[in-house]
Amino acid sequence: RKEVEQDPGPFNVPEGATVAFNCTYSNSASQSFFWYRQDCRKEPKLLMSVYSSGNEDGRFTAQLNRASQYISLLIRDSKLSDSATYLCVVRGFGNEKLTFGTGTRLTIIP
């Protein structure tokens, strides 16, 4: 079983729709959680950190469920510019190493 698992998609979603991604992680000792965004042929960039209480940044909402070991990302009112691959990322306790999911590809359709 992979340490971090994501639905690879692709998700093809009309502009303005709401889309949600889930991610599960296997190591219950994982300490920090993130969503990264990667555009085609570009480097990954941090989209948002995921806090235990959940957090929101504009149209983006991230949730963490430690009991079930999953993380979610919700995108509301999707824009064409949201088209990208979204990477679920987990960090273990007491170290700087990150474990990446394989990513979920999202395409927003006009």
Next chain:
Amino acid sequence: DAGITQSPRHKVTETGTPVTLRCHQTENHRYMYWYRQDPGHGLRLIHYSYGVKDTDKGEVSDGYSVSRSKTEDFLLTLESATSSQTSVYFCAISDPARGQLNEQFFGPGTRLTVL
């Protein structure tokens, strides 16, 4: 954007030849990382460094070596390149002094093709 550059950006080489990729940062971050990204595998850590001359292996370190002689440079060497090392290589930096939820910043990547 974080000041991270990678060189070369693209390289085509032949099996059995040595290859060195360079990562250079201007952010004075303590940690530096080398990842490879392949379809179906996501980003996988090759090696990382937690200070000058301090390095450690990641999950896919076989066939790779690294060196860090100064804070700003982290070199990845393929001593004898194989076709299985064809990939996109990303360098990243971070600094734990920024707090527990610190971010890793990535360089633009190097596309390596081994024929």
